[in-house]
Amino acid sequence: MIHGGAFLSGSYSGTQESFVKEGIIYCSIEYRLGALGFMAHPELSKESGKNISGNYGILDQVMALKWIHDNIAAFGGDPDKITIAGESAxxxxxxxxxxxxxxKGLFRGAISESGSSFWPVGESRNGNTAMLTNKAAEAGGLILQKRLKAKNLKQLRKVPAMDIVKNTDFESFWPNVDGYSITDDQYKLYEKGNYNDVNIIIGTNSDEGSMFSRPVSVSDYEKRIHEIYGSWADQVLSLYPAKTEEETYFAQSDIFRDGSFAWGTYAWANLQNKTGKGKVYMYYFDQDSENTIVKSRKGGASHVAEMPFIYGYKFGSGKMTETEQHMEQIMSRYWINFTKTGNPNGNSLPFWTTYQEGKPTVMIMKEGLHLGPVQNQKQMDFFEKFFKEKRK
Structure with missing residues (x-):
């Protein structure tokens, strides 16, 4: 299990008892975060031997996976049956x-809840619409160096670690395309079939963006949309209209949901279906539950809201309706089955068919579970065109 936290914070605790009781050996991965895990810097690149820097947190994850692969047999595990899973970051x-x-070769299945990495490569993340080149990421390291009043890398290394942590802004350091651990635009890699082709469960929640959005004036909202989307701004404002300050919150939430979470999952599913052999199981979680970190203001499922239904977490009151308790039993069984066999299906479970583009093959999780079409299809089509243009 790989924890979330915007590559800045977070950890996993506990042993995931529901999984362990089913004979699954549960491992959680810790990795370097923030500037300590993802800061690129020209001097670090120069001394690396590969002329790259940053992505240390990703290298930590790879090393942890290698250790698990090489040693899990000593714990009764099978190195050929490793499944990786994570939520958000x-x-x-x-x-x-x-x-x-x-x-490559370190796992046979993957589960990604509310997370993907299919944005184009660019010189600015600009509203979460691009992955940075290594050169662009180095600029962030120089900004932090200046903030800490260090003249060079040697002086920066003398700064106490906690001072670096305290001076690291939210989302200021992120994985970058270094040509080594992240070799290229992931969309292009998948178009070429150049990836680790395994069975996957992937999906998003209906109100993902609410945790990351705040109301603003209508004029500020429209100005920001024009800054990020340029000639595409009118289409964005048509798809995500806002006439009041409250509506700007909902509009921004939905843009964040679609551009930062849902489109990437949609692209992943379509690309793997076209160029891979691994089976794709796609879901859309839309349950408005009391057992959540942040309650959706418009009814729906905010970021992290699916996790109590899969892993048994309790947030707030922890209250779940009778329907939700049954959903929890089904969803956790899907995840357990997939981890054990590479297929979520099993006796007495609603059959989860593999994803097929344009067909009702997405597992919709709302007041029960049923197969349906991709949700917010017009928005997915827009972001597919928008990101295609950014790739030119």
């Missing part, structure tokens, strides 16, 4: 590992 990490040559 952990899900993005799973996506990165699925395309990294460094992780």
């Amino acid at each position: 952990g899900g993005i990490s799973v996506s990165i590992l699925c395309a990294s040559p460094l992780a």
Whole structure:
């Protein structure tokens, strides 16, 4: 299990008892975070021997996977039956590992909840619409160096670690395309069939973006959309209209949901179906539960909301309706079955068919479970065109 936290914070605790009781050996991976895990810097690149820097957190994940692969047999495990899983930044990490040559042969299945890494490569992340080149990422290291009043890398290394942590802004350091652990635009890698082709469970929640959005004035909202999307802004405003300050919150939430989470999952599913052999199981979680970190203001499932249904977590009151308790039993069994066999299906479970583009093959999780079409299809089509243009 690879934890989330925007590559800045987070960890996993506990032993995931529901999985362990089923004979699964559960391992959680810790990795370097923030500037300590993802800061690129020109001097670090120069001394690396590969002229790259950053992505130390990804290298930690790869090393942990290698250790698990080489040693899990001593714990009664099978090195040929390893499944990697993660949520949010952990899900993005799973996506990165699925395309990294460094992780080849280290796992046979992957689960990514609310995370993917299929954005184009660019010189600015600009509203979470691109992965940075290594050169662009180095600029972030120089900004932090200046903030800490260090003149060079030698002086920066003398700064106490906690001072570096305290001066690291949210999302200021992120995985970059270094040509080594992340070799290229992941969308292009998948188009070429150049990835670790394994069975996957991938999906997103209906109100993912609410945790990351705040109301603003309508004029500020429209200005920001024009800054990020340029000539595409009118289409964005048509798909995500806002006439009031409250509506700007909902609009921004949905843009973040679709551009940062849902489209990448959609692209992943379509690309793997076209160029791979690994089976794709896709879900859309839309249960408005009391057992959640942040309650959706419009009804739906915010970021992290699916995790109590899979792993048994309790948030807030921890209350779940009778329907939700049954959903928890089914969803956790899907994840357990997939981890053990590479297929979520089993006796007495609603059959989860593999994803096929344009067909009702997405498992919709709302007041029960049923197969349906891709949700918010117009928005998915827009982001597919928008990101295609950014790749030119």
